[in-house]
Amino acid sequence: MRSGICLLAAVLGVSATAVANPIGIGYVAASGGTLYKIDLSNAAVLDTQTMGRTALSLALDSNGTLWGAFFIGSSTFQLGTIDPTNGAITYSPSTFTGILDGVYGLAFDDTDNLFLMDGTAIYSMNQSTGAISGTYASCDIGGGAVGLGFGRDGQAWMAASTQLQEAPQNGCGTFGGSVPGGSGLDQIQQIANSGAVFYGVTWAGGSAASAELVSFDGTTFSSTPSLTVLGSLPSTSAAIAVPFVAPASVPEPGSLGLLAVGGALLVGAKRAARKTE
DSSP: OHHHHHHHHHHHTOOOOOOSSOTTEEEEEEGGGEEEEEETTTOOEEEEEEOSSOEEEEEEOTTOOEEEEEEEETTEEEEEEEOTTTOOEEEEEEEEESSOSOOOEEEEOTTSOEEEEOSSOEEEEOTTTOOEEEEEEOBSOOTTOEEEEEOTTSOEEEEETTEEEEEOTTSBOBOOSOOOTTOOGGGEEEEEEETTEEEEEEEGGGOGGGEEEEEEEOSSOOSSOOOEEEEEOOTTOOEEEOOOOOOOOOOOHHHHHHHHHHHHHHHHHHHHHHHHO
16 A cells, blocks of 8 residues: 555655654743743643753744744854754854844744744744844834744744734735734744744743743734644743744646546556465
């Protein structure tokens, strides 16, 4: 049966490899350099490690590699990759000094490009060197913006003040809509998206001891999405990383024919296997 699946994959020209980071598993960072591996369905802690520094923001790339942004000292920041099995940090060669107000968001877009948000602008990052390589957007990025993700509209999304904000590349950040009382958006510490699903860390009542994992829909932008509380997180949890999910691709007309051929081959392989039993 497995050979039939591999044959179908070969016909379609796709790989039959597994997802690098399991869907449903994420990471949150807390003060003191603590890194938690969590179940995204209920916020249960699956593993705990200690890093040499506290991660200001986290992100997972398409290979399942965990990235972090760290404060080094004297207005200096540095990117690094993190081994989630032991908390070890491998720092990027470059640092950035005197440019950023801080690091409040780190995210990969749908094509695996890395971006960093400092509360007033979004920067593209060179993954080989860890240096800032350009500016994605710097117009009307709300003061106090936290978290970073990319909605299904392709724009950058952030939590800013009491509502969400989105910003197109080389454009200006926009809000829109009034904020209903008790929306909880003013308590978000950071956000990240796994495809069309956004996750966030909130501090209920503004208390770091009441950290919670929430989710909301990222299909269509809303400045005031409805938050679903998934469970409680360890105290001071803030930065969050969730699995990279690329947008679903629409098959080309020609590949539909290949799919039919592949299906027929798979059926034939199953019948042949039965005859030999």
